[in-house]
Amino acid sequence: MKKIAVIIGSLRKDAFNRKMANALIALAPASLSLEIVEIGNLPFYNEDLEDDPPKSWIEFRDRIRMFDGVLFVSPEYNRSVPAVLKNAIDVGSRPYGKSVWNGKPGAIMTLSLGAIGGFGANHHLRQSLVFLNVPTMQQPEAYIGNAASLFDESGNLANASIKNFVTSYIDAFAAWVEINTANGK
Numbered sequence: 350m351k352k353i354a355v356i357i358g359s360l361r362k363d364a365f366n367r368k369m370a371n372a373l374i375a376l377a378p379a380s381l382s383l384e385i386v387e388i389g390n391l392p393f394y395n396e397d398l399e400d401d402p403p404k405s406w407i408e409f410r411d412r413i414r415m416f417d418g419v420l421f422v423s424p425e426y427n428r429s430v431p432a433v434l435k436n437a438i439d440v441g442s443r444p445y446g447k448s449v450w451n452g453k454p455g456a457i458m459t460l461s462l463g464a465i466g467g468f469g470a471n472h473h474l475r476q477s478l479v480f481l482n483v484p485t486m487q488q489p490e491a492y493i494g495n496a497a498s499l500f501d502e503s504g505n506l507a508n509a510s511i512k513n514f515v516t517s518y519i520d521a522f523a524a525w526v527e528i529n530t531a532n533g534k
């Protein structure tokens with residue numbers, strides 16, 4: 350069983366991305382255990398604070414270290430990564446040489462109201478993950494547009510087509526995690 354941190358790039362209570370994170374958790378195969386890690390309480394990264402880091406930074410870093418992999422589920426803000434998500438990535442990446450992301454297999458799903466499904470955010474996030482040495486799943490890509498139409502009133506995925514895609518995506522990620530943790534990482 351591999352433990353996966355799910356990080357949501359939206360703080361909105363009714364976020365479509367949170368609904369999608371819950372769907373991914375529900376549809377994940379038995380080989381994965383997914384848990385949402387909240388990021389809304391992390392103070393903005395400021396290197397001056399490293400002398401006496403905020404408790405929430407320390408807890409976040411310690412928590413992420415416990416996971417075998419990381420799954421990002423995020424909207425796109427102004428064609429890029431929402432600040433709250435970038436901040437969480439930055440907090441986890443420091444102090445230099447002690448990044449909690451190093452070597453953890455990852456995947457990115459972006460979900461937006463627009464038709465292009467957060468492509469810009471998805472690839473900007475990939476750019477950071479290359480530097481952070483997070484082997485990030487290449488296929489299937491997941492740029493999910495028209496998010497409002499995907500969920501029913503209870504917040505569940507509304508049709509078989511999206512359910513099938515999300516299932517195949519999380520199955521592929523499970524395989525990706527296995528391959529990338531094969532060396533006992």
Ligand SMILES: Cc1cc2nc3c(=O)[nH]c(=O)nc-3n(C[C@H](O)[C@H](O)[C@H](O)COP(=O)(O)O)c2cc1C
Pocket residue numbers: 359360361363364365366367423424425426427428429460461462463464465466467496
């Ligand atoms: C500051 C801001 C910037 C946004 N920029 C984009 C954008 O670049 N592309 C896009 O498709 N949607 C954009 N949107 C709309 C989001 O897709 C929409 O708010 C979506 O519901 C956010 O995801 P959530 O429901 O998980 O919070 C933006 C929304 C906000 C608040």
